[in-house]
Amino acid sequence: MNRPKPEPVQQVKQRRDAALRALVSGVPYIQFLGIQFERRGDELTGLLPFDEKLIGNPLLPALHGGVTAAFLEVTAIIELGWSFLWEDMEARRIDPASLDPLHLPRLPKTIDFTVDYLRSGLPRDAYARARVNRSGRRYASVHVEAWQDNRSRLFAQATGHFLMPEPEANG
Amino acid sequence: MIWKALRGAFHKGKAMDESKLEFARQFIEAVPHAHALGMHLAAIGDGGATISMPYDLRLVGDPRTGVIHGGAVSALLDTCCGAAVMSHPDAPAGTATIDLRIEYMRAARPGQSITARAECHHITRNVAFVRATAHDEEEGLPVAVAVGTFTVERPKGGAK
Numbered sequence A: 001m002n003r004p005k006p007e008p009v010q011q012v013k014q015r016r017d018a019a020l021r022a023l024v025s026g027v028p029y030i031q032f033l034g035i036q037f038e039r040r041g042d043e044l045t046g047l048l049p050f051d052e053k054l055i056g057n058p059l060l061p062a063l064h065g066g067v068t069a070a071f072l073e074v075t076a077i078i079e080l081g082w083s084f085l086w087e088d089m090e091a092r093r094i095d096p097a098s099l100d101p102l103h104l105p106r107l108p109k110t111i112d113f114t115v116d117y118l119r120s121g122l123p124r125d126a127y128a129r130a131r132v133n134r135s136g137r138r139y140a141s142v143h144v145e146a147w148q149d150n151r152s153r154l155f156a157q158a159t160g161h162f163l164m165p166e167p168e169a170n171g
Numbered sequence B: 001m002i003w004k005a006l007r008g009a010f011h012k013g014k015a016m017d018e019s020k021l022e023f024a025r026q027f028i029e030a031v032p033h034a035h036a037l038g039m040h041l042a043a044i045g046d047g048g049a050t051i052s053m054p055y056d057l058r059l060v061g062d063p064r065t066g067v068i069h070g071g072a073v074s075a076l077l078d079t080c081c082g083a084a085v086m087s088h089p090d091a092p093a094g095t096a097t098i099d100l101r102i103e104y105m106r107a108a109r110p111g112q113s114i115t116a117r118a119e120c121h122h123i124t125r126n127v128a129f130v131r132a133t134a135h136d137e138e139e140g141l142p143v144a145v146a147v148g149t150f151t152v153e154r155p156k157g158g159a160k
Helices: A009-025 A028-033 A065-090 B018-029 B032-036 B070-086
Strands: A036-040 A043-048 A055-057 A109-117 A126-135 A139-147 A154-163 B002-004 B040-045 B048-053 B060-062 B094-104 B114-123 B127-135 B144-151
Touching: A009 A028, A009 A036, A009 A065, A028 A065, A028 B060, A028 B070, A043 A065, A055 A065, A055 B002, A055 B032, A065 A109, A065 A126, A065 A139, A065 A154, A065 B070, A065 B094, A109 B070, B002 B070, B018 B032, B018 B040, B018 B070, B040 B070, B048 B070, B060 B070, B070 B094, B070 B114, B070 B127, B070 B144
Parallel strands: none
Antiparallel strands: A036 A043, A043 A126, A109 A154, A109 B094, A126 A139, A139 A154, B002 B094, B040 B048, B048 B114, B094 B144, B114 B127, B127 B144
Protein backbone atom coordinates (compact mmCIF):
# COMPACT_ATOMS: atom_id res chain seq x y z
CA MET A 1 0.00 0.00 0.00
CA ASN A 2 1.16 3.44 -0.83
CA ARG A 3 0.38 5.53 2.22
CA PRO A 4 1.25 9.21 2.29
CA LYS A 5 3.80 10.11 4.90
CA PRO A 6 2.04 11.24 8.12
CA GLU A 7 2.10 14.95 8.81
CA PRO A 8 4.61 15.97 11.53
CA VAL A 9 2.89 16.02 14.91
CA GLN A 10 3.91 19.60 15.69
CA GLN A 11 2.33 20.81 12.47
CA VAL A 12 -0.94 19.03 13.29
CA LYS A 13 -1.01 20.49 16.81
CA GLN A 14 -0.17 23.94 15.58
CA ARG A 15 -2.98 23.88 13.04
CA ARG A 16 -5.57 22.66 15.56
CA ASP A 17 -4.48 25.06 18.30
CA ALA A 18 -4.56 27.98 15.87
CA ALA A 19 -8.11 27.10 14.85
CA LEU A 20 -9.24 26.86 18.47
CA ARG A 21 -7.55 30.14 19.33
CA ALA A 22 -9.25 31.86 16.40
CA LEU A 23 -12.63 30.54 17.52
CA VAL A 24 -12.26 31.62 21.16
CA SER A 25 -10.11 34.75 21.16
CA GLY A 26 -12.37 36.75 18.85
CA VAL A 27 -15.30 36.85 21.27
CA PRO A 28 -14.97 39.79 23.70
CA TYR A 29 -17.38 38.29 26.25
CA ILE A 30 -15.29 35.10 26.55
CA GLN A 31 -12.26 37.28 27.29
CA PHE A 32 -14.28 39.37 29.75
CA LEU A 33 -15.15 36.28 31.81
CA GLY A 34 -11.63 34.89 31.34
CA ILE A 35 -12.80 31.54 29.92
CA GLN A 36 -10.12 29.36 28.31
CA PHE A 37 -10.30 26.05 26.48
CA GLU A 38 -8.02 23.06 26.78
CA ARG A 39 -7.87 20.61 23.90
CA ARG A 40 -7.03 16.92 23.71
CA GLY A 41 -7.53 15.74 20.16
CA ASP A 42 -11.00 17.05 19.38
CA GLU A 43 -12.13 17.02 23.04
CA LEU A 44 -12.50 20.44 24.66
CA THR A 45 -12.69 21.38 28.32
CA GLY A 46 -13.77 24.89 29.28
CA LEU A 47 -11.84 26.46 32.14
CA LEU A 48 -13.15 29.41 34.17
CA PRO A 49 -10.37 30.66 36.47
CA PHE A 50 -11.76 32.24 39.61
CA ASP A 51 -11.91 36.02 39.69
CA GLU A 52 -13.41 38.47 42.17
CA LYS A 53 -15.72 39.99 39.55
CA LEU A 54 -17.47 36.62 39.05
CA ILE A 55 -18.88 36.69 42.60
CA GLY A 56 -22.65 36.86 43.01
CA ASN A 57 -22.87 36.60 46.77
CA PRO A 58 -20.04 38.28 48.66
CA LEU A 59 -21.19 36.82 52.01
CA LEU A 60 -20.86 33.12 51.11
CA PRO A 61 -18.98 33.83 48.74
CA ALA A 62 -20.40 32.10 45.67
CA LEU A 63 -20.12 32.43 41.89
CA HIS A 64 -22.93 34.47 40.34
CA GLY A 65 -25.61 32.20 38.86
CA GLY A 66 -25.43 34.27 35.69
CA VAL A 67 -21.70 33.57 35.42
CA THR A 68 -22.41 29.85 35.75
CA ALA A 69 -25.08 30.10 33.03
CA ALA A 70 -22.77 32.10 30.78
CA PHE A 71 -19.87 29.67 31.29
CA LEU A 72 -22.11 26.73 30.35
CA GLU A 73 -23.52 28.55 27.33
CA VAL A 74 -20.11 29.63 26.08
CA THR A 75 -18.83 26.05 26.45
CA ALA A 76 -21.82 24.68 24.52
CA ILE A 77 -21.45 27.19 21.67
CA ILE A 78 -17.69 26.71 21.36
CA GLU A 79 -18.07 22.92 21.39
CA LEU A 80 -20.63 23.12 18.60
CA GLY A 81 -18.62 25.68 16.60
CA TRP A 82 -15.50 23.59 17.12
CA SER A 83 -17.19 20.45 15.80
CA PHE A 84 -17.84 22.13 12.40
CA LEU A 85 -14.47 23.80 12.35
CA TRP A 86 -12.75 20.49 13.11
CA GLU A 87 -14.39 18.76 10.15
CA ASP A 88 -13.59 21.59 7.76
CA MET A 89 -10.05 21.85 9.04
CA GLU A 90 -9.29 18.13 8.93
CA ALA A 91 -10.79 17.87 5.44
CA ARG A 92 -8.57 20.83 4.43
CA ARG A 93 -11.57 22.88 3.35
CA ILE A 94 -10.30 25.77 5.45
CA ASP A 95 -6.87 26.94 6.47
CA PRO A 96 -6.75 27.97 10.16
CA ALA A 97 -3.99 30.44 9.30
CA SER A 98 -6.56 32.50 7.39
CA LEU A 99 -8.88 32.78 10.40
CA ASP A 100 -9.07 35.97 12.44
CA PRO A 101 -11.89 37.37 14.56
CA LEU A 102 -13.60 38.89 11.54
CA HIS A 103 -13.19 35.84 9.30
CA LEU A 104 -14.46 33.01 11.42
CA PRO A 105 -16.90 30.29 10.66
CA ARG A 106 -20.21 31.64 11.94
CA LEU A 107 -21.14 30.47 15.41
CA PRO A 108 -24.49 28.79 16.11
CA LYS A 109 -27.21 30.95 17.69
CA THR A 110 -28.82 30.01 20.98
CA ILE A 111 -32.54 29.27 20.70
CA ASP A 112 -33.05 28.32 24.33
CA PHE A 113 -30.88 27.40 27.26
CA THR A 114 -31.98 25.74 30.52
CA VAL A 115 -29.65 25.70 33.49
CA ASP A 116 -30.04 23.31 36.39
CA TYR A 117 -28.26 24.69 39.46
CA LEU A 118 -27.18 21.72 41.55
CA ARG A 119 -25.06 23.37 44.23
CA SER A 120 -23.50 26.76 44.78
CA GLY A 121 -20.44 27.64 42.76
CA LEU A 122 -17.45 27.94 45.08
CA PRO A 123 -14.90 30.76 44.81
CA ARG A 124 -12.41 28.67 42.83
CA ASP A 125 -11.77 27.49 39.26
CA ALA A 126 -14.57 25.75 37.38
CA TYR A 127 -14.51 23.33 34.44
CA ALA A 128 -17.10 22.40 31.85
CA ARG A 129 -17.49 19.90 29.07
CA ALA A 130 -20.24 19.83 26.45
CA ARG A 131 -21.67 16.94 24.45
CA VAL A 132 -23.45 17.47 21.15
CA ASN A 133 -26.39 15.08 21.36
CA ARG A 134 -27.81 15.99 18.00
CA SER A 135 -26.43 18.10 15.25
CA GLY A 136 -28.79 18.38 12.30
CA ARG A 137 -28.85 20.63 9.29
CA ARG A 138 -30.75 23.37 11.10
CA TYR A 139 -30.95 22.51 14.79
CA ALA A 140 -28.58 21.13 17.38
CA SER A 141 -29.11 19.93 20.94
CA VAL A 142 -26.19 20.21 23.36
CA HIS A 143 -25.79 19.10 26.96
CA VAL A 144 -23.13 20.64 29.15
CA GLU A 145 -21.83 19.82 32.62
CA ALA A 146 -19.76 21.94 35.00
CA TRP A 147 -17.80 20.94 38.07
CA GLN A 148 -15.14 22.31 40.38
CA ASP A 149 -13.16 20.07 42.71
CA ASN A 150 -14.69 16.70 41.81
CA ARG A 151 -15.60 15.64 38.31
CA SER A 152 -18.49 13.55 39.64
CA ARG A 153 -19.98 16.37 41.76
CA LEU A 154 -21.46 18.70 39.17
CA PHE A 155 -22.39 22.16 40.41
CA ALA A 156 -24.50 22.90 37.35
CA GLN A 157 -25.65 21.33 34.11
CA ALA A 158 -27.58 22.68 31.16
CA THR A 159 -29.26 21.75 27.91
CA GLY A 160 -29.52 24.14 25.03
CA HIS A 161 -30.91 24.19 21.52
CA PHE A 162 -29.05 26.02 18.82
CA LEU A 163 -29.77 27.24 15.33
CA MET A 164 -27.03 26.24 12.93
CA PRO A 165 -25.31 29.01 11.02
CA GLU A 166 -26.39 29.46 7.39
CA PRO A 167 -23.66 28.26 5.07
CA GLU A 168 -21.90 31.31 3.67
CA ALA A 169 -22.39 32.03 0.01
CA ASN A 170 -18.75 31.86 -1.00
CA GLY A 171 -17.02 29.74 1.63
CA MET B 1 -27.71 33.54 42.18
CA ILE B 2 -27.94 33.05 45.93
CA TRP B 3 -29.55 35.81 47.95
CA LYS B 4 -29.27 36.41 51.66
CA ALA B 5 -29.47 39.34 54.01
CA LEU B 6 -31.45 41.56 51.68
CA ARG B 7 -34.66 40.94 53.55
CA GLY B 8 -34.61 44.08 55.66
CA ALA B 9 -34.63 46.19 52.55
CA PHE B 10 -38.10 45.21 51.50
CA HIS B 11 -40.14 44.40 54.52
CA LYS B 12 -39.68 47.11 57.08
CA GLY B 13 -42.73 49.09 56.15
CA LYS B 14 -45.71 48.77 53.89
CA ALA B 15 -45.15 50.72 50.74
CA MET B 16 -42.04 50.73 48.64
CA ASP B 17 -40.41 54.06 49.25
CA GLU B 18 -37.34 55.80 47.96
CA SER B 19 -35.08 54.81 50.88
CA LYS B 20 -35.93 51.12 50.44
CA LEU B 21 -35.24 51.31 46.73
CA GLU B 22 -31.95 53.00 47.51
CA PHE B 23 -31.01 50.29 50.05
CA ALA B 24 -31.85 47.47 47.63
CA ARG B 25 -30.04 49.31 44.85
CA GLN B 26 -26.88 49.62 46.92
CA PHE B 27 -27.12 45.95 47.88
CA ILE B 28 -27.49 44.71 44.31
CA GLU B 29 -24.93 47.07 42.89
CA ALA B 30 -22.43 45.87 45.54
CA VAL B 31 -22.62 42.33 44.11
CA PRO B 32 -19.28 42.13 42.28
CA HIS B 33 -20.63 40.56 39.09
CA ALA B 34 -23.67 42.86 38.96
CA HIS B 35 -21.26 45.77 39.35
CA ALA B 36 -18.96 44.38 36.63
CA LEU B 37 -21.90 44.29 34.20
CA GLY B 38 -23.04 47.80 35.20
CA MET B 39 -26.46 46.65 36.40
CA HIS B 40 -28.80 49.32 37.72
CA LEU B 41 -31.91 48.57 39.78
CA ALA B 42 -34.73 50.76 38.46
CA ALA B 43 -37.65 49.46 40.51
CA ILE B 44 -38.41 46.76 43.06
CA GLY B 45 -41.25 45.66 45.31
CA ASP B 46 -44.27 43.35 45.67
CA GLY B 47 -42.57 40.46 43.87
CA GLY B 48 -41.42 42.50 40.88
CA ALA B 49 -38.08 43.95 39.85
CA THR B 50 -36.65 45.96 36.95
CA ILE B 51 -32.91 46.03 36.31
CA SER B 52 -31.08 47.55 33.34
CA MET B 53 -27.63 46.90 31.93
CA PRO B 54 -25.85 49.34 29.59
CA TYR B 55 -24.37 48.28 26.26
CA ASP B 56 -20.70 47.42 26.74
CA LEU B 57 -18.21 46.31 24.07
CA ARG B 58 -16.68 43.82 26.54
CA LEU B 59 -19.96 41.88 26.55
CA VAL B 60 -20.11 41.37 22.80
CA GLY B 61 -20.68 37.78 21.69
CA ASP B 62 -20.32 38.26 17.94
CA PRO B 63 -17.54 40.67 16.92
CA ARG B 64 -18.92 40.91 13.39
CA THR B 65 -22.27 42.34 14.47
CA GLY B 66 -21.55 43.78 17.93
CA VAL B 67 -24.48 41.87 19.43
CA ILE B 68 -24.28 41.24 23.20
CA HIS B 69 -23.59 37.62 24.22
CA GLY B 70 -26.57 35.62 25.49
CA GLY B 71 -24.62 34.80 28.63
CA ALA B 72 -24.65 38.45 29.74
CA VAL B 73 -28.41 38.57 29.17
CA SER B 74 -28.69 35.39 31.29
CA ALA B 75 -26.77 37.03 34.14
CA LEU B 76 -29.09 40.05 34.00
CA LEU B 77 -32.24 37.88 33.96
CA ASP B 78 -30.99 35.66 36.81
CA THR B 79 -30.24 38.70 38.98
CA CYS B 80 -33.59 40.30 38.18
CA CYS B 81 -35.53 37.08 38.93
CA GLY B 82 -33.76 36.68 42.29
CA ALA B 83 -34.50 40.31 43.20
CA ALA B 84 -38.19 39.75 42.35
CA VAL B 85 -38.34 36.73 44.70
CA MET B 86 -36.67 38.68 47.52
CA SER B 87 -39.19 41.49 47.17
CA HIS B 88 -42.23 39.20 47.38
CA PRO B 89 -44.60 40.13 50.26
CA ASP B 90 -44.09 36.62 51.76
CA ALA B 91 -40.60 37.85 52.65
CA PRO B 92 -38.23 34.95 52.04
CA ALA B 93 -35.03 35.21 54.10
CA GLY B 94 -33.04 34.14 51.07
CA THR B 95 -33.35 32.45 47.72
CA ALA B 96 -31.24 30.57 45.18
CA THR B 97 -31.89 29.65 41.59
CA ILE B 98 -33.05 26.03 41.13
CA ASP B 99 -33.64 26.22 37.39
CA LEU B 100 -33.71 28.98 34.82
CA ARG B 101 -34.77 28.62 31.20
CA ILE B 102 -34.11 31.39 28.74
CA GLU B 103 -35.50 31.68 25.23
CA TYR B 104 -33.67 34.01 22.91
CA MET B 105 -36.25 35.57 20.63
CA ARG B 106 -34.01 37.93 18.67
CA ALA B 107 -30.59 39.59 18.75
CA ALA B 108 -30.32 42.66 21.00
CA ARG B 109 -29.58 45.82 18.99
CA PRO B 110 -25.92 46.84 19.25
CA GLY B 111 -25.44 50.03 21.25
CA GLN B 112 -28.69 49.73 23.20
CA SER B 113 -29.08 49.00 26.91
CA ILE B 114 -31.03 45.93 28.00
CA THR B 115 -33.74 46.07 30.65
CA ALA B 116 -35.04 43.00 32.45
CA ARG B 117 -38.40 42.88 34.21
CA ALA B 118 -39.16 39.93 36.47
CA GLU B 119 -42.28 38.93 38.35
CA CYS B 120 -42.52 36.33 41.10
CA HIS B 121 -46.06 35.26 40.25
CA HIS B 122 -46.43 32.43 42.74
CA ILE B 123 -44.69 31.40 45.92
CA THR B 124 -45.16 28.36 48.19
CA ARG B 125 -43.41 27.48 51.45
CA ASN B 126 -40.49 26.08 49.49
CA VAL B 127 -40.56 27.26 45.90
CA ALA B 128 -40.89 30.61 44.11
CA PHE B 129 -42.02 30.73 40.47
CA VAL B 130 -40.75 33.56 38.35
CA ARG B 131 -41.08 34.83 34.81
CA ALA B 132 -39.13 37.61 33.17
CA THR B 133 -38.55 39.46 29.93
CA ALA B 134 -35.54 41.34 28.58
CA HIS B 135 -36.00 44.26 26.19
CA ASP B 136 -33.52 46.49 24.43
CA GLU B 137 -34.59 50.10 23.76
CA GLU B 138 -37.15 49.04 21.12
CA GLU B 139 -40.74 48.46 22.18
CA GLY B 140 -42.51 45.26 21.29
CA LEU B 141 -40.86 41.88 20.87
CA PRO B 142 -38.51 41.15 23.78
CA VAL B 143 -34.90 40.09 23.20
CA ALA B 144 -35.41 37.14 25.56
CA VAL B 145 -37.95 35.65 27.94
CA ALA B 146 -37.19 33.52 30.97
CA VAL B 147 -38.98 31.20 33.38
CA GLY B 148 -37.37 30.03 36.57
CA THR B 149 -37.90 28.31 39.88
CA PHE B 150 -36.13 29.47 43.02
CA THR B 151 -35.72 28.14 46.55
CA VAL B 152 -37.47 29.88 49.45
CA GLU B 153 -35.34 30.17 52.57
CA ARG B 154 -37.33 30.79 55.73
CA PRO B 155 -36.07 33.01 58.52
CA LYS B 156 -34.39 30.95 61.27
CA GLY B 157 -36.81 30.12 64.08
CA GLY B 158 -39.61 31.94 62.27
CA ALA B 159 -42.93 30.18 62.76
CA LYS B 160 -44.62 31.93 59.86
